[in-house]
Amino acid sequence: MPQVLNPYSDSVAADKIVAATQQWLERAVIGLNLCPFAKSVFVKKQVRYALSAASTADGLLAELENELKRLASTESAELDTTLLIHPQVMTNFLDYHFFLAEVDALNRNLGFDGVFQIASLHPQYEFAGSEADDIANFTNRSPYPTLHLLRESSIDRAVAAFPDAADIFERNIETMERLGHAGWKKLWLV
Numbered sequence: 027m028p029q030v031l032n033p034y035s036d037s038v039a040a041d042k043i044v045a046a047t048q049q050w051l052e053r054a055v056i057g058l059n060l061c062p063f064a065k066s067v068f069v070k071k072q073v074r075y076a077l078s079a080a081s082t083a084d085g086l087l088a089e090l091e092n093e094l095k096r097l098a099s100t101e102s103a104e105l106d107t108t109l110l111i112h113p114q115v116m117t118n119f120l121d122y123h124f125f126l127a128e129v130d131a132l133n134r135n136l137g138f139d140g141v142f143q144i145a146s147l148h149p150q151y152e153f154a155g156s157e158a159d160d161i162a163n164f165t166n167r168s169p170y171p172t173l174h175l176l177r178e179s180s181i182d183r184a185v186a187a188f189p190d191a192a193d194i195f196e197r198n199i200e201t202m203e204r205l206g207h208a209g210w211k212k213l214w215l216v
Contacts, residue, residue, distance in 0.1 A: 044075050046169040047111055053213050060165055060198050063184035072106035081114045097175055108175040116171045119150035145174040164210055165198045
């Protein structure tokens with residue numbers, strides 16, 4: 027069973043948020059092979075779904091600090107990666123985008139630069155210079171705003187095992203362009 031943090035008093039709402047994130051991970055990230063490294067940790071149940079109750083940036087930073095420390099103090103065989111899902115804060119993508127500088131600063135200040143990498147996922151994700159509805163943006167679109175905490179050592183091992191890791195970004199764009207908006211919508215009707 028994956029590790030799930032549920033700070034919500036409404037367990038039905040919390041279950042729905044986590045289930046939507048798990049479904050997105052299975053159908054989009056793993057199903058479309060957007061991240062060839064995700065399947066292994068998913069199958070081994072080494073993913074933590076940390077559902078944040080934070081409603082402010084400071085509250086989210088405090089929870090991020092706790093999750094980074096938890097990841098640092100836990101063996102990777104037990105916990106390799108964390109999805110910090112924060113549906114009540116940083117819901118506007120532009121705010122979220124600027125908040126990422128604070129996320130990186132926290133990671134550095136805790137001495138975790140080079141230890142952890144934090145990837146950004148958001149339902150309104152938009153690459154610089156792209157249009158909001160550009161299908162390429164969907165490679166980083168999650169059901170809820172999410173900070174993905176990854177171990178640098180795990181990334182290094184995965185990259186060593188995947189010969190063309192540098193091509194993943196371009197391949198993902200090609201996958202999304204072949205799929206198109208209609209194909210993306212069809213993923214969620216199953």
